[in-house]
Structure formats: C-alpha cells, structure tokens
Amino acid sequence: MENITPVLTELExxxxxxxxxxxxMGSAWGINRTMAMIHATLMTSTAPMNTDEVMELLQISRGNANANLRELVGWGLLRPTAVKGERKDxxxxxxDVWKMFCAITRERKRREIEPAMAVLDDCAARTDKLxxxxxxxxNKMMNELADFVSVASSVMDRISRSQRSKVVPAALKVFG
Known part of the structure; x- marks a missing residue:
C-alpha cells in the first residue's frame, strides 16, 4: 500500500x-505557547477563522481555543468579525506589525511593569525611615530600581502611543 500522507507545499x-x-517565543513576551500559536495562525491567515478551524489546525481542545481567543482579543491582537451567512464567531x-508591537507593549506594561512598580514603591516606603x-x-536599591522601571515605563508609554512614522526614524538615529 502506498503512503497517502499529503505533502505540504513550501508555503504550508x-x-x-x-x-x-x-x-x-510566546513565553518571552508573556503568553503561553498555544496563545502564541493561535495568534500566529490568524496573523498568517488570509481570511478570518472560527474556533473550529483553529482547533482543527492546531489540534487543541475547544476550551483551550476559546480561552486563548478571548485572551488575544483582550490583548488587542485579535478582533471578532462577522462572516456573511455564518452564525459562528x-x-x-x-x-500591522507596529500596532501588534504597541498592543503587546501596553499589555506587558499593565501585567508586569505596573505590579513591579507597586512593589518597589511599597518596599521603598516601608524602609524609608529605617x-x-x-x-x-x-531602600536606596529599591528607589534606584523604581527610578529605572519608571523610565522604562515612560518609554513604553511613549512608544505605544506614538505613530510609527515618527518613532522609527528617531529610534534609528539613536541606535543606528
């Protein structure tokens, strides 16, 4: 019997x-592997996909797909859309790579930088009079770290609010 396994095209x-x-790479920017794979799947898709299609392509459960799709919508990396004649989501x-970068930057700031800032400020305040x-x-170390994280937070804010056409050339001058 002959092997009937389909051969993937170079694009596939x-x-x-x-x-x-x-x-x-997902864990490096604060999300799980499945969430990143769903994002990549939809990012490289030429048409919107429903939950069933994502589940089939990635071989994941409905609960896993639904939870990660909701999370990606919350991050601003996916958006629900209607497909004419379909009842499914x-x-x-x-x-847009710049918009993706800005969405990831905003979410990481909210999830990582802001809680870290709160802890640093609290530790500095509690040890200020000791x-x-x-x-x-x-106390000195907490204040120095808080200052550094504050600067990083400000940079993240400016980048995520900026227009690509203004930031990229400026960054290239600084880092070029």
Missing part, C-alpha cells in the same frame, strides 16, 4: 514552521 511548511516558532488578527545600614542600602 513555512507557515507551519513560523507558527511553531512564534509559539515557542470568526476572528482576524491585527496584521536607620540600619542594611535598611538604608535596601
């Missing part, structure tokens, strides 16, 4: 490789 294989790699990804050398050193 490249897309599959990208989806897998985007999934692997369909989703499409933001395809007189031991260790407490003074700890």
């Amino acid at each position: 294989q490249a897309r599959e490789d990208f989806i897998r790699q985007w999934g692997a 369909y989703y499409e990804a933001e395809k 007189k031991t050398p260790e407490a003074k050193e700890f």
